[in-house]
Amino acid sequence: DIQMTQSPSSLSASVGDRVTVTCRASQDIRNYLAWFQQKPGNGPKFLIFAASSLQTGVPTRFSGSGSGREFTLTISNLQPDDFGTYYCQQYNDNPWTFGRGTKVEI
Amino acid sequence: QVQLQESGPGLVRPSETLSLTCTVSGGSVSTFYWSWIRLAPGQGLEWIGYTYYSGRPYYHPSLKSRVTISADTSQNQVSLRLSSVTASDTAVYYCARLNRYNWSHWVHEIWGQGKSVTVSS
Numbered sequence: 001d002i003q004m005t006q007s008p009s010s011l012s013a014s015v016g017d018r019v020t021v022t023c024r025a026s027q028d029i030r031n032y033l034a035w036f037q038q039k040p041g042n043g044p045k046f047l048i049f050a051a052s053s054l055q056t057g058v059p060t061r062f063s064g065s066g067s068g069r070e071f072t073l074t075i076s077n078l079q080p081d082d083f084g085t086y087y088c089q090q091y092n093d094n095p096w097t098f099g100r101g102t103k104v105e106i
Numbered sequence: 107q108v109q110l111q112e113s114g115p116g117l118v119r120p121s122e123t124l125s126l127t128c129t130v131s132g133g134s135v136s137t138f139y140w141s142w143i144r145l146a147p148g149q150g151l152e153w154i155g156y157t158y159y160s161g162r163p164y165y166h167p168s169l170k171s172r173v174t175i176s177a178d179t180s181q182n183q184v185s186l187r188l189s190s191v192t193a194s195d196t197a198v199y200y201c202a203r204l205n206r207y208n209w210s211h212w213v214h215e216i217w218g219q220g221k222s223v224t225v226s227s
Contacts, residue, residue, distance in 0.1 A: 044217050049213045098153070
C-alpha cells in the first residue's frame with residue numbers, strides 16, 4: 001500500500017496567516033491526489049483534486065501544488081471558518097490511502 | 107442537492123456482522139459509484155471499498171475476506187456488511203459518492219455525516 005505522511009499533525013495560526021500543510025507519498029503518485037477538510041461531527045468536504053484543481057465553490061484562498069511524491073495545501077489569508085482537520089488522499093493505486101490528518105486551529 | 111445519510115446499529119458484538127445502510131436523497135444510486143470509508147480512533151481515514159449498481163465491487167485487500175458492499179436501486183441505498191468484527195473495527199463509518207473528474211481522477215466528492223460504530227461485548 002502507498003503510505004501518505006502528513007505534516008504537521010497539528011498547527012495553530014491566526015486569522016490572516018498563510019498556512020501550509022505537506023503530504024508525502026511513499027511512491028510516485030503523479031498528480032493523483034485530493035485534499036479534504038473535515039469539521040467535528042461532519043463528513044469530509046472535498047476541496048482539491050489532481051493535486052491543484054480547486055473544486056467548484058471552494059474559496060480561492062485554498063490552493064494545492066506538487067506532483068510525484070510531495071504535495072502541499074496552502075491556505076492564504078486564513079479565515080475563522082477554516083478550522084478543522086485536513087486530509088490528503090492518493091488515488092493513483094489501489095488500495096486508495098489517506099494521510100492521518102492535520103488539525104488546524106485558529 | 108444530493109445528501110447521504112448512514113444508519114445502523116451503533117454497537118456490535120465481537121465476531122458478529124456489522125451492517126450499515128447509506129440512504130441517498132436528491133440523486134440516484136444507479137448513476138454513480140459509491141464508497142465506504144472509516145475513521146478509527148487515533149487513526150487516519152481508511153478506504154474500505156466501492157461499488158457500482160451493475161458492476162463488480164472492489165474492496166481493500168486487507169478487508170476483502172470480510173466485507174460486502176452493494177447498491178439497492180429500488181431503495182436508493184448503498185449497504186456495507188463487515189463480518190467477524192473485532193475491537194479494531196470500532197470507527198466512524200462514512201459513505202461517499204465517487205465521481206470522475208477530467209477523465210481519470212476519481213474523487214470522493216460528497217460524504218455523509220458518518221455513523222459511529224463500537225465493537226464491544
